[in-house]
Amino acid sequence: xxxxxxxxxxxxxxxxxxxxxxxxxxxxxxxxxxxxxxxxxxxxxxxxxxxxxxxxxxxxxxxxxxxxxxxxxxxxxxxxxxxxxxxxxxxxxxxxxxxxxxxxxxxxxxxxxxxxxxxxxxxxxxxxxxxxxxxxxxxxxxxxxxxxxxxxxxxxxxxxxxxxxxxxxxxxxxxxxxxxxxxxxxxxxxxxxxxxxxxxxxxxxxxxxxxxxxxxxxxxxxxxxxxxxxxx
Amino acid sequence: xxxxxxxxxxxxxxxxxxxxxxxxxxxxxxxxxxxxxxxxxxxxxxxxxxxxxxxxxxxxxxxxxxxxxxxxxxxxxxxxxxxxxxxxxxxxxxxxxxxxxxxxxxxxxxxxxxxxxxxxxxxxxxxxxxxxxxxxxxxxxxxxxxxxxxxxxxxxxxxxxxxxxxxxxxxxxxxxxxxxxxxxxxxxxxxxxxxxxxxxxxxxxxxxxxxxxxxxxxxxxxxxxxxxxxxxxxxxxxxxxxxxxxxxxxxxxxxxxxxxxxxxxxxxxxxxxxxxxxxxxxxxxxxxxxxxxxxxxxxxxxxxxxxxxxxxxxxxxxxxxxxxxxxxxxxxxxxxxxxxxxxxxxxxxxxxxxxxxxxxxxxxxxxxxxxxxxxxxxxxxxxxxxxxxxxxxxxxxxxxxxxxxxxxxxxxxxxxxxxxxxxxxxxxxxxxxxxxxxxxxxxxxxxxxxxxxxxxxxxxxxxxxxxxxxxxxxxxxxxxxxxxxxxxxxxxxxxxxxxxxxxxxxxxxxxxxxxxxxxxxxxxxxxxxxxxxxxxxxxxxxxxxxxxxxxxxxxxxxxxx
Ligand SMILES: Cc1cc2nc3c(=O)[nH]c(=O)nc-3n(C[C@H](O)[C@H](O)[C@H](O)COP(=O)(O)OP(=O)(O)OC[C@H]3O[C@@H](n4cnc5c(N)ncnc54)[C@H](O)[C@@H]3O)c2cc1C
Numbered sequence: 001x002x003x004x005x006x007x008x009x010x011x012x013x014x015x016x017x018x019x020x021x022x023x024x025x026x027x028x029x030x031x032x033x034x035x036x037x038x039x040x041x042x043x044x045x046x047x048x049x050x051x052x053x054x055x056x057x058x059x060x061x062x063x064x065x066x067x068x069x070x071x072x073x074x075x076x077x078x079x080x081x082x083x084x085x086x087x088x089x090x091x092x093x094x095x096x097x098x099x100x101x102x103x104x105x106x107x108x109x110x111x112x113x114x115x116x117x118x119x120x121x122x123x124x125x126x127x128x129x130x131x132x133x134x135x136x137x138x139x140x141x142x143x144x145x146x147x148x149x150x151x152x153x154x155x156x157x158x159x160x161x162x163x164x165x166x167x168x169x170x171x172x173x174x175x176x177x178x179x180x181x182x183x184x185x186x187x188x189x190x191x192x193x194x195x196x197x198x199x200x201x202x203x204x205x206x207x208x209x210x211x212x213x214x215x216x217x218x219x220x221x222x223x224x225x226x227x228x229x230x231x232x
Numbered sequence: 233x234x235x236x237x238x239x240x241x242x243x244x245x246x247x248x249x250x251x252x253x254x255x256x257x258x259x260x261x262x263x264x265x266x267x268x269x270x271x272x273x274x275x276x277x278x279x280x281x282x283x284x285x286x287x288x289x290x291x292x293x294x295x296x297x298x299x300x301x302x303x304x305x306x307x308x309x310x311x312x313x314x315x316x317x318x319x320x321x322x323x324x325x326x327x328x329x330x331x332x333x334x335x336x337x338x339x340x341x342x343x344x345x346x347x348x349x350x351x352x353x354x355x356x357x358x359x360x361x362x363x364x365x366x367x368x369x370x371x372x373x374x375x376x377x378x379x380x381x382x383x384x385x386x387x388x389x390x391x392x393x394x395x396x397x398x399x400x401x402x403x404x405x406x407x408x409x410x411x412x413x414x415x416x417x418x419x420x421x422x423x424x425x426x427x428x429x430x431x432x433x434x435x436x437x438x439x440x441x442x443x444x445x446x447x448x449x450x451x452x453x454x455x456x457x458x459x460x461x462x463x464x465x466x467x468x469x470x471x472x473x474x475x476x477x478x479x480x481x482x483x484x485x486x487x488x489x490x491x492x493x494x495x496x497x498x499x500x501x502x503x504x505x506x507x508x509x510x511x512x513x514x515x516x517x518x519x520x521x522x523x524x525x526x527x528x529x530x531x532x533x534x535x536x537x538x539x540x541x542x543x544x545x546x547x548x549x550x551x552x553x554x555x556x557x558x559x560x561x562x563x564x565x566x567x568x569x570x571x572x573x574x575x576x577x578x579x580x581x582x583x584x585x586x587x588x589x590x591x592x593x594x595x596x597x598x599x600x601x602x603x604x605x606x607x608x609x610x611x612x613x614x615x616x617x618x619x620x621x622x623x624x625x626x627x628x629x630x631x632x633x634x635x636x637x638x639x640x641x642x643x644x645x646x647x648x649x650x651x652x653x654x655x656x657x658x659x660x661x662x663x664x665x666x667x668x669x670x671x672x673x674x675x676x677x678x679x680x681x682x683x684x685x686x687x688x689x690x691x692x693x694x695x696x697x698x699x700x701x702x703x704x705x706x707x708x709x710x711x712x713x714x715x716x717x718x719x720x721x722x723x724x725x726x727x728x729x730x731x732x733x734x735x736x737x738x739x740x741x742x743x744x745x746x747x748x749x750x751x752x753x754x755x756x757x758x759x760x761x762x763x764x765x766x767x768x769x770x771x772x773x774x775x776x777x778x779x780x781x782x783x784x785x786x787x788x789x790x791x792x793x
Binding site for chain 2: 040126129159168201216217219226
């Protein structure tokens, strides 16, 4: 059994451009493409559709071959042992969640409009997503006060998530993850939020990527910390 | 591959866990000529294995423990339901938590060691003094800062405790959000300063501080910028020729001899083969949850309630800190971008609110710090709209225009807050997992509220258009700081370990992680853990190994008014 330290990297046999379906049927692909386009819509800037979020999700659900990019981004780690088993089980559960979820989207769509989800107008699709989630479509963030909110957790994955929450999370991931994972095409997600991300994972691995220019370079500590002058 | 015979040669010391405390013990003992074996249940990853891959590290848990293989359960108290929850999921690999930590490396304050003396019998809590004082630990704090690597700015912390040496490495410049923090603090008369940080910024012991990527907290470091046990003390121990590191070895019990001393440990290697490693000394350094769990798993006819548990206190008085914070959202027209992706997590902090002030209505206080909001997928935005135009606009408008000021909650020890073996849930190896029972003490809730509100005030002064408070609702273990489960003290009836972190009952068993902390600190604990591990390891070398038992006098505390 290989230690994680020795997992080999398999060269990615899909080019960054390939739209080959690894898991979704054509219908499922179309449905998820449409749904993610409502979750992260296109406006004057690209959205989930242009970022190829559906491709990102398809690769994620395809099995355990595209879970961890190697550190230099040249391929994907081939897991083994108990961790591989855990990921296989996780993958099987998430596939079921998506298959059932897509059927549910179509069922709600058929009930409301007599057509599959992918064929509805955007407004109709939003209505289906509202029904699926059981809450109204989120309102814009305002700068008026909100109450206290729940805390941040670390080390929490998507285990046991329902379809709608998983779809929202995976859409974010497909928008903003490194393009090596099949989404964030041409780094459009990063452009939208003005994140000066790396050209490639290799650049983060050899640290040629740097955000040093986004520190404040010409600071004098004594100017920032009055105490340093006060005590003389 | 692990090709050890089923029964390796006995050694002087076996150390379970090769993280912050285990690597410190390994260094001190192996440099003193002890033959040492270090066992860690995780892999040994190297700098070249790391990258700035948010999905891999933050979402798909490449370093965080897999919660299906290594589950934990949590409940608030006996009457509450138990749920599966990855509570305080310290990563398990060589280097332990220091592999992907943020690396706040503050010193404790003298008051942290005398909570009982200062505050007496706080109702519903179990305050205790430490069996030694700040001054006893100070030399070791300096040793760790210099040997492990620490940046800091001398003379900048108005409340700094006494120190025998300056900082070994200067701080990196502030980030943009850090500068905003300093300016707001100056406006309010708060002493902001660059917190000591587990990294180096200048050449230090052959290290190469070239990581400016901003991929820091939760990411492995492809360089040696960060002070990480796996790239500092572990290689130094290996260089002595006296230390053998065995990764991928899961220790399942401590074995004992008829005379009640520890014989060694049994572990499962990567292929599931059971191996017994005998040693004259057994040192547990697994983190306070797992060390307590191993003590309980090691029950036997001679130790029916778990190893060294005659007091019944193994697992009790657990404290976990909690990270709480306030977020400020800024209007982009009025402020330049705050660049919350840049930096090394923290940039600017304060100790101004650390000591008790009666009028606040609670005892104690916390360290605070401004920090990165993170990378685009997971940036910290409580209440973020989940989907639609609002979701996209929220990211676009605020990702670069928000900042966070957090705190490390100094939670009170409560005896019923504890770690036990779960009666039902087992891990992927068939062993009972740790069940955490934890309910915040009322003082914790008040302290959190007061400090989060104060952090909001700082954000207001910085010009935030809106602030979002995140208060203490329940304990989630989100700091991965673990302490108290094997309390140290002089009295075997009220503590598990003595003042050298040796079991009161098992005379060659030491636990050198945070398990012994009688009370939590109001600062991040790891510097204190490592300094204490060094101090106790030195005791082992100088006294235990020579057959001497030296007991400390109870510290005489002089509390000035
Ligand atoms: C994301 C993150 C950020 C953090 N930031 C900070 C910070 O800024 N400042 C700070 O002070 N602290 C921080 N911490 C906490 C810090 O990492 C811990 O306090 C510290 O690592 C604890 O040291 P330790 O020696 O007790 O345990 P660890 O460093 O966790 O090492 C324990 C080792 O024991 C091994 N082990 C456990 N059980 C077994 C077993 N049965 N058999 C074999 N091996 C075993 C584990 O694999 C692990 O490697 C952070 C933690 C995390 C996760």
